[in-house]
Amino acid sequence: MxxxxxxxxxxxxxxxxxxxxxxxxxxxxxxxxxxxxxxTSLSACKQLVEEKGFRRPFLIMSESAKSEFTSLPSPTSEESYDSVILGLDSPSLSYDNLNKAFRILKNEPISDSHQPSNSDKKAVLIAPHKASFQQSPPTSSLPAGLSLGIGPFVHLLEEATGEGALIVGxxxxxxxxxxxxxxxxxxxxxxxxxxxxxxxxxxxxxxxxxxxxxxxxxxxxxxxxxxxxxxxxxxxxxxxxxxxxxxxxxxxxxx
CATH class of the missing domain: 3.40.50.1000 (HAD superfamily/HAD-like)
Structure with missing residues (x-):
């Protein structure tokens, strides 16, 4: 605030x-x-995407958070993503999604119909922040307390790809x-x-x-x-x- x-x-x-x-x-x-x-840091992400001219981000976030980006077109299976944007949503931060993000950032195939881009322009990792932890409410398996934030997942992709993320929040x-x-x-x-x-x-x-x-x-x-x-x-x-x-x-x- x-x-x-x-x-x-x-x-x-x-x-x-x-x-x-x-x-x-x-x-x-x-x-x-x-x-x-x-x-919000999500609205700042959207502003950055618009300013940089990114049109096809791969969004790892909740359905509610994705609604911030509804003005952007959804890529088809044949199109290459030009960016990856991370949000904090436990179900979305799965191995499959993070591995897909890794492949996009490394320009590797993500489907049988998708061919890696021949362009020298790499996809960019965008993150709202790098907070290591957050305060979480109680869940069915854990009481209220500190939980992992988005930061460790940002660091994971940075380490795996060798490229730094754009932090906007x-x-x-x-x-x-x-x-x-x-x-x-x-x-x-x-x-x-x-x-x-x-x-x-x-x-x-x-x-x-x-x-x-x-x-x-x-x-x-x-x-x-x-x-x-x-x-x-x-x-x-x-x-x-x-x-x-x-x-x-x-x-x-x-x-």
Whole structure:
């Protein structure tokens, strides 16, 4: 979440669901946000795909998350994918899907009717972020607690292919710059005139919420002790500027 004064831009690294579903969840929690006020790492992925001219991404994510990309055509079995986009969805992160992604990135055949491209242009791996873990609700086999994030799967494909992924979500500088631009556009604020520290980012992860990009831009970094926060989260080379028990305490202090 990025904010200045009383103005908030909801910036999420969630890749499990579409923006519309995330807005519904926020509404159920009492946060009334418009579509223009929400930015997710998936929407940043879509923007990158459009800017780079990718037309045929192989999507490893939930059906809900895939709806973010409905404006793109679906490749036929004879067409080559030009990119791979990862989202965090346990059923989708199967060996078969990851192996298919590997083959696409290595320009290997993926079906009997598909012939590898003769073009020198390689397919590109795109990932919303590299978070190693997440806070998960209870399941039929495990209680609530930390679970694997998308990061290990991104590293797996990077290691196997020898190619780095394009990371577009938090904590990249470009993601925060987009969020700040949206903040200014939505509320008519000249964000360029603000002093360093007048814009804050709030999160429960010092690395993936409050990391490199936030520091590079001089944002005030606020850690909340909720979600995947653990006591050791504060023991970092770059400690947060302030720590609160929860988001409500931060808002109380702000107003």
């Amino acid at each position: 990025v904010l200045t004064g009383n103005f908030i831009d909801t910036s999420s690294n969630s890749t499990k669901e579409s923006s519309s579903q995330l807005l519904s969840k926020l509404g159920e929690m009492g946060f009334k946000a418009e579509k223009e006020e929400l930015m 938090k904590p990249t500088k470009s993601f925060f710059e987009l969020a700040i631009q949206r903040l200014g556009r939505n509320y008519g604020i000249d964000t360029r005139s603000l002093e360093k520290g007048e814009i804050a980012v709030v999160g429960d992860d010092t690395t993936n919420d409050l990391g490199d990009g936030a520091r590079e831009l001089g944002l005030k970094r606020i850690l909340v002790r909720t979600g995947k926060y653990r006591p050791e989260s504060e023991e970092t080379e770059y400690p947060p500027d302030k720590v609160y028990e929860n988001f409500a305490d931060f808002i109380d202090d702000l107003v």
